[in-house]
Amino acid sequence: MAARKARTPAASLDKAQQLWLLACAFLALLPAAEHVPLWLTGVAGLALAWRVILWWQGLPLPPRWLLTFLVLAGTAGVFITYRQLFGKDPGVALLVLFMVLKLLELRSTRDALTVVLLSYFLLLTHFLETQSIGFAGLSLLALIVATAAMASLARRGGTVAAHLRLSMLMLAQAAPFMLVLFLLFPRVQGPLWGMPVDAYSGMSGLSDTMSPGSIGNLSLSGEIAFRVQFDGAIPPRQALYWRGPVLRFFDGRTWHAGVPQIMPSRELPHAVSGPAIAYTLTLEPHNKPWLFALEMPGTLPANAIITSESQMLARMPIRSRLRYALLSHPEYSLGGSNSADSFKPLLQLPDGNPKTRVLMSQWRKEAGGDEALIRRLLAHFRQESFFYTLTPPLLGEHGVDEFLFGTRRGFCEHFASAFVFAMRAAGIPARVVTGYQGGEHNPVDGYFIVRQSDAHAWAEVWLPQRGWLRVDPTAAVAPNRIETGLATAVGTGEPLPFMVRADLDWLRALRFRWEALSNSWNQWVLGYTPERQRELLSRLGMIEPDWQAMTAAMGTLCGLLLLGLMAWALRKRATRDPLLRAWERLSGKLSRIGLARHAWEGPADYAHRVAAAQPVLAKPVADIAALYIALRYGRAGSREAADRLNRMIALLKVPTRT
Amino acid sequence: MPESPIAETIGQAGRIVLGKERQIRLALTCFLARGHLLIEDLPGMGKTILAHVLAKLLGLDFHRIQCTADMLPADIMGVAIYDRGSGSFQFHPGPIFSQVVLVDEINRATPKTQSALLEAMEEHQVTCEGETRLLPEPFFVIATQNPYHQIGTFPLPESQLDRFLMRIEMGYPDHSAERELLSGADRRDMLNGLPPCLQPGQLIELQRNVILVHASPALIAYVQAIAEHTRRSPDYQIGLSPRAALALLRAARAWALIDQRDIVLPEDVQAVLPAIVGHRLHAPGGNTMPSSVEMAGKLVAAVPVP
Numbered sequence: 001m002a003a004r005k006a007r008t009p010a011a012s013l014d015k016a017q018q019l020w021l022l023a024c025a026f027l028a029l030l031p032a033a034e035h036v037p038l039w040l041t042g043v044a045g046l047a048l049a050w051r052v053i054l055w056w057q058g059l060p061l062p063p064r065w066l067l068t069f070l071v072l073a074g075t076a077g078v079f080i081t082y083r084q085l086f087g088k089d090p091g092v093a094l095l096v097l098f099m100v101l102k103l104l105e106l107r108s109t110r111d112a113l114t115v116v117l118l119s120y121f122l123l124l125t126h127f128l129e130t131q132s133i134g135f136a137g138l139s140l141l142a143l144i145v146a147t148a149a150m151a152s153l154a155r156r157g158g159t160v161a162a163h164l165r166l167s168m169l170m171l172a173q174a175a176p177f178m179l180v181l182f183l184l185f186p187r188v189q190g191p192l193w194g195m196p197v198d199a200y201s202g203m204s205g206l207s208d209t210m211s212p213g214s215i216g217n218l219s220l221s222g223e224i225a226f227r228v229q230f231d232g233a234i235p236p237r238q239a240l241y242w243r244g245p246v247l248r249f250f251d252g253r254t255w256h257a258g259v260p261q262i263m264p265s266r267e268l269p270h271a272v273s274g275p276a277i278a279y280t281l282t283l284e285p286h287n288k289p290w291l292f293a294l295e296m297p298g299t300l301p302a303n304a305i306i307t308s309e310s311q312m313l314a315r316m317p318i319r320s321r322l323r324y325a326l327l328s329h330p331e332y333s334l335g336g337s338n339s340a341d342s343f344k345p346l347l348q349l350p351d352g353n354p355k356t357r358v359l360m361s362q363w364r365k366e367a368g369g370d371e372a373l374i375r376r377l378l379a380h381f382r383q384e385s386f387f388y389t390l391t392p393p394l395l396g397e398h399g400v401d402e403f404l405f406g407t408r409r410g411f412c413e414h415f416a417s418a419f420v421f422a423m424r425a426a427g428i429p430a431r432v433v434t435g436y437q438g439g440e441h442n443p444v445d446g447y448f449i450v451r452q453s454d455a456h457a458w459a460e461v462w463l464p465q466r467g468w469l470r471v472d473p474t475a476a477v478a479p480n481r482i483e484t485g486l487a488t489a490v491g492t493g494e495p496l497p498f499m500v501r502a503d504l505d506w507l508r509a510l511r512f513r514w515e516a517l518s519n520s521w522n523q524w525v526l527g528y529t530p531e532r533q534r535e536l537l538s539r540l541g542m543i544e545p546d547w548q549a550m551t552a553a554m555g556t557l558c559g560l561l562l563l564g565l566m567a568w569a570l571r572k573r574a575t576r577d578p579l580l581r582a583w584e585r586l587s588g589k590l591s592r593i594g595l596a597r598h599a600w601e602g603p604a605d606y607a608h609r610v611a612a613a614q615p616v617l618a619k620p621v622a623d624i625a626a627l628y629i630a631l632r633y634g635r636a637g638s639r640e641a642a643d644r645l646n647r648m649i650a651l652l653k654v655p656t657r658t
Numbered sequence: 659m660p661e662s663p664i665a666e667t668i669g670q671a672g673r674i675v676l677g678k679e680r681q682i683r684l685a686l687t688c689f690l691a692r693g694h695l696l697i698e699d700l701p702g703m704g705k706t707i708l709a710h711v712l713a714k715l716l717g718l719d720f721h722r723i724q725c726t727a728d729m730l731p732a733d734i735m736g737v738a739i740y741d742r743g744s745g746s747f748q749f750h751p752g753p754i755f756s757q758v759v760l761v762d763e764i765n766r767a768t769p770k771t772q773s774a775l776l777e778a779m780e781e782h783q784v785t786c787e788g789e790t791r792l793l794p795e796p797f798f799v800i801a802t803q804n805p806y807h808q809i810g811t812f813p814l815p816e817s818q819l820d821r822f823l824m825r826i827e828m829g830y831p832d833h834s835a836e837r838e839l840l841s842g843a844d845r846r847d848m849l850n851g852l853p854p855c856l857q858p859g860q861l862i863e864l865q866r867n868v869i870l871v872h873a874s875p876a877l878i879a880y881v882q883a884i885a886e887h888t889r890r891s892p893d894y895q896i897g898l899s900p901r902a903a904l905a906l907l908r909a910a911r912a913w914a915l916i917d918q919r920d921i922v923l924p925e926d927v928q929a930v931l932p933a934i935v936g937h938r939l940h941a942p943g944g945n946t947m948p949s950s951v952e953m954a955g956k957l958v959a960a961v962p963v964p
Contacts (some may be wrong), residue, residue: 161892247956599962602924633874633921 005306013112014156018147020163021115022048025103027142028119029096031126031135036093037081043074046650047100062104070101097554111154119146133521144168166453176561184537184554186531186547205286206434208245208257210457212395213433216411219390219486221452224284225436226292227519228448231278235294237438238482239330241458241470242292242450244435246309252350253399255417255432260307269308272298274331283322289313292450293437295470301326309431310334321527334468343429343462353400353421360425370428377422378476381415384408388478388489412481416457417475429462433470438485445516453486556616561653578642579632586624586649590617593654603629616655622647664864664916667855671711674848677706679834682827683916684933685800690868691912693823693905694779695797696764701804702748703828706760707845708798713758716861717854718796721756724871725767725949731774738787749786754778757794757858761801765811772814775799776778776821796861822865823905824933825950864915867928869909873922879964880924884931887961888939895940906934 011387026048032066033041054061074097075085082090099118123139123146147167152158155166205225208220226242247255263269276298283292291304291312300306301324305313314322335343367373385411395402395414400421403414410418416432423430437456440449458472475482481489537545542553587597587606595613597606607625611618627645664686671682685708688695697705706722713720723734736752753759754775764772765770778784783791801822803814819825831839839845856864873881881903889897898906909930914922935957936950 010742097667159891159893593869598959599685600928600960604925604961605928629921629923632876633872633923635872635874 002390003371013106013109013153015055015058017112017149017152018106020145020152021106021112022052022055022103024119024142024146024149025115027138027145028122029099030142031130031138032092032096032122035089035129038094039077039081040074040093043077044100048102051100051103051106059094062109062160067101067105070104071098074101088125088128092122092128095122095125109153113150116150116153118147123429125126131526133518136521136525143171146221151613173565177558180554180557180561182528183533184550184557186550187528187533192580205288206244206290206455207288207454208247209254210247210413210417210432210434211254212392212399212410212414212417215413215455215457216390216392219411219453220456221453224515225286225450225452225454226281226283228282228439228450229280229446230448231280234441234448235277235330237484239454240438241472242436242439243295243311243433244290244292245433246307246311246460247432247434248309248346250350250421251346252352252397252416255420260309260311260313263306263308266300266305268298268300268306268310270296270310270332270334272296272329272332273391274329276327276329278327280323280325282519282527283318283324285319285321287317287319289315289317290316291322291324291547292329293326296329296332298327298329321522323527332437333466335462338467346429346431346462347424349426350423353398353399353425355401355405356418356422357425359404360422364426370461373426373428374423374461374471377419377535378471378473381419381473381476382468386410386415386477388412388474388481412474413457415477416459419471419473423459423461431460433458433460437472437482440485442512442516442519444512445519447516447519449515456481579628579645582642582646582649583628583632585646586621586652589649589652589654592622603632614655617652620648620652624652662918663860665871667715669917670715670802670852671708672913674711674845674852675708676839676842677831678704678708680830681708681826681828682712683913684824684930687909687912687916687930688824688933689716689796689798689907690865690915691823691908692796692865692868693909694801694821696822696825697800697802697827697828698805698825699828700806703830705800705802705828707849708828709758709760711852712800714796714849714852715855716758717856717858718861719794720758720760720800721753722760722762722779723753724762724811725764725771725942727766727768728770729767731771734771734775735778735784735786747787749789749791751791754784755791755793757796757798759797759799759800761762763803763811764801765803767811769815770889771811772812772818776818780821786897796858796865819937820899821903822874822937823909825937826933827950865892868908868912869919871914871922873907873911876964877910877922877924877927878907881910881927883961883964884927884957888935888957891960893941893956895942898935898938902934902938906930909934928954928958 029044029048032044036044039456047527053059075094078090078093078097079085081093084090085094095118099115099122101239102111102115102118106115123142126135126139144164144167146171148163151163151166151170155163205550207214245257248258249256277294279294281292291301291314293312295307296310300312303315304324305315307313363373363376365375385408388411389409391412392410392414393407395407399483400418403410403418404422413432420430420432434455434457436450436454437458438450438454438500440451440454441447442449456474458470458474460468460469462468478489534544542549545553583597590596590610593614595610601609607622610621624645627641627648631641631645668679668682672679675682675839683785685695689712697708699705709722710720732752734752734754736750736755738747738749740746741748744770761775764775767775773776778793779797779799782795782797783792784791830836841941873959885898885900888894906927910922910926911925913930914920917926932950932954938951941953
């Protein structure tokens with residue numbers, strides 16, 4: 001009988017408390033669905049559903065042997081998936097597993113507390129995966145529910161609103177501490193969250209190779225590559241070429257960058273002139289060292305280096321958001337003073353594509369000079385039926401021939417590749433430059449957003465005396481791409497990323513707002529680096545604080561906050577009525593032996609309860625209660641009687657608990 | 659210490675209505691507070707016997723009205739009939755002209771009859787043919803209704819329910835009480851041999867003494883806090899009216915008097931609370947009807963004693 005009874009669902013937890021715990025666990029588990037193995041998501045979902053049905057029907061919980069079996073099987077599953085049980089991912093998977101199994105043996109308050117604490121911890125682990133503002137919002141909700149679940153454990157039978165109110169009050173009281181710790185806790189270089197061994201996979205961006213379709217694929221992503229804040233007016237779109245990897249070597253299909261030649265002592269390879277554009281760029285992590293700049297940078301950010309091809313690089317791959325300020329000059333000259341011989345490698349061509357070679361040698365004979373040849377090829381692109389499309393046909397062995405004489409449909413990499421090939425075939429040094437072109441102004445916060453879909457490839461040709469000139473063959477075919485952006489340049493029905501489409505105005509407006517919000521989140525919360533911390537503290541008057549000073553400030557502030565909260569709590573407790581205060585002192589005294597007065601308990605009932613529990617106290621407490629009743633509910637009270645009450649309570653000897 | 663007549667009444671009644679001391683006390687409280695009582699329960703739970711016992715012990719005359727759907731107000735109030743001998747209309751008082759009136763199954767009467775009855779209860783007078791006649795003093799109505807079989811009945815609207823100071827439920831007797839009931843003598847016979855414990859004059863004096871029971875400012879604050887809580891809390895559809903708060907205080911005073919105290923304690927308020935608020939408060943949504951004890955328990959737990 002006793003064993004059966006123990007197995008009824010959560011004998012000491014009522015249905016409402018169980019529902020709170022289920023909701024709290026669900027919210028803590030929800031974000032995990034994205035990054036635990038699929039089988040575990042399934043198992044957790046089934047276990048949760050099973051638990052909800054048990055709750056709904058009031059059925060008994062599963063027996064212990066079944067749970068033991070599930071623990072062993074699940075742990076084995078995690079081990080098989082990860083080949084180990086230690087480390088971040090197996091750890092999170094095990095936490096998820098234990099959490100759902102704990103729900104299946106939710107019997108006592110102790111189990112319930114375990115679930116709540118596990119929820120807090122699980123929420124914390126999700127930050128190792130993502131720190132987006134949406135997730136932060138979800139976490140806040142989960143925190144409120146978890147704390148409310150705890151409130152429901154402490155105060156059985158309260159209303160939903162009361163639990164939520166208490167939970168939010170507690171979190172509001174915690175908020176100032178959070179703020180102090182966030183601002184003052186000594187920061188280390190690197191992202192706020194993250195583990196050193198994390199693989200930085202899944203980050204998209206430009207690479208140092210380019211083959212047909214690679215930029216087209218990148219264009220399908222609406223992800224943000226970087227954000228720019230221009231100090232002055234935004235330059236016209238045609239000038240917005242964000243320079244990235246420069247590709248020199250061609251194997252007939254793929255362009256490669258080769259080993260970059262770093263300029264010694266950060267000297268600029270190009271000369272700039274004319275007015276400058278000042279801006280600050282916030283680069284999303286892309287796990288490559290490239291830094292992007294508007295052509296051409298007149299200065300270098302700290303710690304940046306530059307190649308002889310004017311590509312800016314960081315010394316390490318970019319693995320956390322990076323901000324840098326730059327000055328760029330649209331007027332520049334690059335390599336004009338060099339001799340033609342130094343660019344011999346840039347005439348290198350693989351075998352193949354005979355038709356293109358024949359055509360170019362013929363044009364070479366006909367054309368007056370290099371510039372005329374370039375103009376002729378661009379005119380050819382413009383006048384013949386070449387199409388700019390995200391879905392070009394596949395190319396075979398002689399890719400350039402097939403493109404120029406056959407398919408004539410391509411994305412920017414096809415045009416850039418064919419153009420550079422043709423130039424080299426005609427004896428003009430040429431190379432492919434990749435990067436981003438254009439971008440989008442967010443009217444909400446004034447930031448200029450450049451997405452992966454703005455990825456672009458163009459060409460550079462070298463002319464004696466004039467140096468490297470930018471030629472964008474895509475501009476000849478699809479001028480819209482450069483003037484207004486990708487969305488209007490390709491035909492309708494192309495598989496554009498949803499977020500880049502031009503036709504949904506309300507969606508664009510919504511997207512602008514959302515991105516402005518997450519930008520401020522990135523800039524102010526996630527981007528709160530040691531530099532920003534120092535900057536803020538120096539503005540607050542702490543010049544060059546060391547970690548000891550910061551810790552001391554943090555401790556002081558937290559202490560002051562704690563004192564403030566305590567004063568607030570005490571002020572709420574302090575009652576002016578001396579009688580009531582005396583009466584509460586009695587309750588406080590008796591609370592030591594577990595006989596505190598319930599707030600709703602009348603004095604006579606209380607005296608009876610104490611007498612029943614502690615017969616020794618029956619007489620003195622009954623006397624005290626009688627005097628209190630006479631003073632508080634009777635006709636007359638006197639100062640002297642109140643003092644007597646106080647004395648009686650002070651003299652009351654409470655036996656120690658046995 | 660000589661036993662007070664009230665305690666004796668309770669003791670005597672408890673010998674006949676077994677295991678229902680709380681209900682007897684509440685009924686007496688209601689009577690002393692000059693309210694009327696509504697007893698809601700299944701048939702055969704001792705509603706009638708309780709009414710009968712009380713009337714007998716208090717030395718009052720007793721009438722019973724069995725309500726039916728075809729009953730007219732005149733059947734209760736009385737009617738003026740032309741008397742050939744005297745050549746004038748002669749008023750024949752109805753059963754309501756009695757000190758204790760048991761109105762059985764009040765919800766079987768039509769709304770018209772109900773309202774006439776409830777008006778008489780409220781005003782303590784009956785107006786017939788333009789002439790107003792006072793009802794006897796003390797005047798106490800015990801109405802019963804069966805809450806479970808509502809077909810063909812006219813449930814009392816909330817405004818009418820408010821005219822009853824208290825609503826109580828009898829409930830099944832516990833094991834030993836039922837055993838005693840089954841093995842004991844016939845209750846009707848016991849009733850007939852019952853001597854009154856109180857004189858009518860004594861009774862009216864007791865009723866007057868109710869308002870003399872002292873309610874301290876702290877206690878009035880408690881009653882007010884309870885009423886305010888029901889108005890603020892989302893657990894109740896409508897909060898308690900000021901009249902309900904008055905009723906609560908009056909009943910608590912009467913309860914204290916029965917306990918032979920001259921001051922009201924929070925415990926008195928808590929004791930009468932279920933009977934006072936059970937028919938006045940409703941849970942929102944209204945699909946589940948919590949019992950009055952549950953509802954009052956929740957209310958008590960929510961309001962700290964000042």
